[in-house]
Amino acid sequence: xxxxxxxxxxxxxxxxxxxxxxxxxxxxxxxxxxxxxxxxxxxxxxxxxxxxxxxxxxxxxxxxxxxxxxxxxxxxxxxxxxxxxxxxxxxxxxxxxxxxxxxxxxxxxxxxxxxxxxxxxxxxxxxxxxxxxxxxxxxxxxxxxxxxxxxxxxxxxxxxxxxxxxxxxxxxxxxxxxxxxxxxxxxxxxxxxxxxxxxxxxxxxxxxxxxxxxxxxxxxxxxxxxxxxxxxxxxxxxxxxxxxxxxxxxxxxxxxxxxxxxxxxxxxxxxxxxxxxxxxxxxxxxxxxxxxxxxxxxxxxxxxxxxxxxxxxxxxxxxxxxxxxxxxxxxxxxxxxxxxxxxxxxxxxxxxxxxxxxxxxxxxxxxxxxxxxxxxxxxxxxxxxxxxxxxxxxxxxxxxxxxxxxxxxxxxxxxxxxxxxxxxxxxxxxxxxxxxxxxxxxxxxxxxxxxxxxxxxxxxxxxxxxxxxxxxxxxxxxxxxxxxxxxxxxxxxxxxxxxxxxxxxxx
Amino acid sequence: xxxxxxxxxxxxxxxxxxxxxxxxxxxxxxxxxxxxxxxxxxxxxxxxxxxxxxxxxxxxxxxxxxxxxxxxxxxxxxxxxxxxxxxxxxxxxxxxxxxxxxxxxxxxxxxxxxxxxxxxxxxxxxxxxxxxxxxxxxxxxxxxxxxxxxx
Numbered sequence: 001x002x003x004x005x006x007x008x009x010x011x012x013x014x015x016x017x018x019x020x021x022x023x024x025x026x027x028x029x030x031x032x033x034x035x036x037x038x039x040x041x042x043x044x045x046x047x048x049x050x051x052x053x054x055x056x057x058x059x060x061x062x063x064x065x066x067x068x069x070x071x072x073x074x075x076x077x078x079x080x081x082x083x084x085x086x087x088x089x090x091x092x093x094x095x096x097x098x099x100x101x102x103x104x105x106x107x108x109x110x111x112x113x114x115x116x117x118x119x120x121x122x123x124x125x126x127x128x129x130x131x132x133x134x135x136x137x138x139x140x141x142x143x144x145x146x147x148x149x150x151x152x153x154x155x156x157x158x159x160x161x162x163x164x165x166x167x168x169x170x171x172x173x174x175x176x177x178x179x180x181x182x183x184x185x186x187x188x189x190x191x192x193x194x195x196x197x198x199x200x201x202x203x204x205x206x207x208x209x210x211x212x213x214x215x216x217x218x219x220x221x222x223x224x225x226x227x228x229x230x231x232x233x234x235x236x237x238x239x240x241x242x243x244x245x246x247x248x249x250x251x252x253x254x255x256x257x258x259x260x261x262x263x264x265x266x267x268x269x270x271x272x273x274x275x276x277x278x279x280x281x282x283x284x285x286x287x288x289x290x291x292x293x294x295x296x297x298x299x300x301x302x303x304x305x306x307x308x309x310x311x312x313x314x315x316x317x318x319x320x321x322x323x324x325x326x327x328x329x330x331x332x333x334x335x336x337x338x339x340x341x342x343x344x345x346x347x348x349x350x351x352x353x354x355x356x357x358x359x360x361x362x363x364x365x366x367x368x369x370x371x372x373x374x375x376x377x378x379x380x381x382x383x384x385x386x387x388x389x390x391x392x393x394x395x396x397x398x399x400x401x402x403x404x405x406x407x408x409x410x411x412x413x414x415x416x417x418x419x420x421x422x423x424x425x426x427x428x429x430x431x432x433x434x435x436x437x438x439x440x441x442x443x444x445x446x447x448x449x450x451x452x453x454x455x456x457x458x459x460x461x462x463x464x465x466x467x468x469x470x471x472x473x474x475x476x477x478x479x480x481x482x483x484x485x486x487x488x489x490x491x492x493x494x495x496x497x498x499x500x501x502x503x504x505x506x507x
Numbered sequence: 508x509x510x511x512x513x514x515x516x517x518x519x520x521x522x523x524x525x526x527x528x529x530x531x532x533x534x535x536x537x538x539x540x541x542x543x544x545x546x547x548x549x550x551x552x553x554x555x556x557x558x559x560x561x562x563x564x565x566x567x568x569x570x571x572x573x574x575x576x577x578x579x580x581x582x583x584x585x586x587x588x589x590x591x592x593x594x595x596x597x598x599x600x601x602x603x604x605x606x607x608x609x610x611x612x613x614x615x616x617x618x619x620x621x622x623x624x625x626x627x628x629x630x631x632x633x634x635x636x637x638x639x640x641x642x643x644x645x646x647x648x649x650x651x652x653x654x655x656x657x658x
Contacts, residue, residue, distance in 0.1 A: 168558050392613070458542075
């Protein structure tokens with residue numbers, strides 16, 4: 001074990017990996033700070049570059065972007081009241097008020113420090129929990145693995161969607177699309193329509209680029225009249241005092257643990273974690289009234305949470321092969337391009353690489369802290385780059401990125417198809433993430449399902465006989481029925497509470 | 508909104524029936540000890556029909572609470588058409604005259620579509636973006652980009 005830890009540390013500390021991490025952090029801060037650009041978009045734009053890189057260098061680049069993108073999102077949230085990423089929404093509540101009070105530097109400093117501590121706590125949880133979870137998951141057979149993948153997809157379909165049924169339809173659509181290509185068990189071509197390019201299935205890189213980037217370009221083109229406010233003041237007083245950090249510690253710790261926990265639940269995501277963290281830190285704070293009026297704790301808790309989400313989301317991705325959010329889904333895709341399949345076996349077959357991921361996440365957080373503090377005024381200037389310059393750059397990167405994986409324009413066509421599909425899906429309230437996850441996990445789902453049925457000679461009771469698969473299936477059913485059950489549960493709860501609580505008016 | 512959900516459900520039914528038709532046309536190459544290759548698609552078809560029926564029924568009986576801008580405006584259709592045409596044109600020309608020659612033109616055109624008016628800014632951006640992407644992909648990362656048939 002120790003030799004893997006040391007070897008991976010020296011691997012990550014190689015010059016090219018340090019440079020990759022720094023570039024990832026810089027690009028992440030840019031993407032995060034720019035309103036309208038998301039971390040998912042940044043990841044898919046960087047993916048084509050990672051083909052020619054070593055897997056560890058790719059991970060350094062992408063994790064740098066992930067960690068810094070979350071922090072960068074707080075810059076525009078604090079200065080412009082426009083969250084750069086959905087995870088920075090809660091930061092805007094108190095952050096922008098502090099900026100209006102002339103305390104922009106203090107707000108940004110708090111956000112950066114909280115992000116760093118949150119990221120490190122997420123990483124500690126990741127490195128402490130992952131090996132044990134992976135060891136337990138090694139005992140899973142085909143029925144358990146099928147039930148687990150099913151659980152991952154159903155959780156993504158059910159969490160935070162406007163309509164559960166639309167989430168499930170999006171997931172099913174993804175699974176249907178992934179059935180195109182040669183059947184891995186019988187070699188039969190399915191839905192290839194005579195096209196050779198389709199025999200290997202739908203390439204998920206162009207699909208991911210289309211899903212995340214093209215709707216952004218179409219929206220940019222159709223909303224070209226929208227004006228983003230500018231922040232022209234120079235920012236000072238960013239570096240917080242030790243005593244100030246100490247005062248924020250309670251909120252930071254609350255945010256960090258909530259972020260890690262929520263991040264580990266597939267589908268929950270940063271946007272939920274930050275509001276839970278904000279709410280929880282408010283509840284335990286002695287200065288509740290200051291929340292919403294420019295409280296530094298109101299920045300510290302959500303910022304710690306959104307960076308801790310990263311560590312949490314990596315837990316199911318690395319140990320079970322189930323991504324916790326769209327960003328880790330893209331990360332999983334990038335590892336698969338390099339032939340590395342995240343899951344319990346990765347800990348057995350390539351432990352050094354797993355430890356490299358931990359180290360890469362650590363240096364990403366350290367560089368994020370250093371780069372953010374030393375160049376904050378530069379990133380503030382970045383907020384002024386207009387969409388008319390950004391979007392053409394994104395378009396060129398999309399076309400080049402989709403083409404460069406297999407050097408075929410067929411993939412560019414796939415990107416356009418998924419781009420239009422994603423735009424229409426968003427327009428009609430269908431979530432895109434279940435579709436993406438189904439595309440990535442679909443082949444595994446089919447393989448484990450068929451394997452289980454072959455082993456049991458076609459008896460579907462095999463999923464019920466194995467207690468772990470039964471547990472996962474029950475949780476899947478619960479996650480799908482929760483949105484229907486919750487309103488009635490809520491009603492029952494409030495009715496019960498009404499009966500139990502003596503009415504003050506009756507005194 | 509209720510009407511649009513019903514239309515969406517109808518579209519999904521049409522898609523599901525077309526998918527089922529394609530499943531029926533799959534070559535039957537059942538190998539001993541395996542399940543047919545049509546097994547998973549058939550299962551997905553059945554699930555899609557069930558879920559879509561539930562979607563249709565809930566759309567009919569429950570008030571739609573979703574906050575969603577359901578109308579596709581003319582300018583959005585125009586936006587999609589412009590982007591698709593631009594990408595197709597860009598890719599088509601890339602095959603003929605190569606990445607290096609067509610990229611500045613594509614960037615220039617998209618900037619124009621985005622409402623840019625400053626010619627100097629447009630010219631500089633299009634050249635700088637093309638050169639940077641070329642250097643990054645071809646020189647630094649050794650990714651092969653289309654050279655074109657003419658050049």
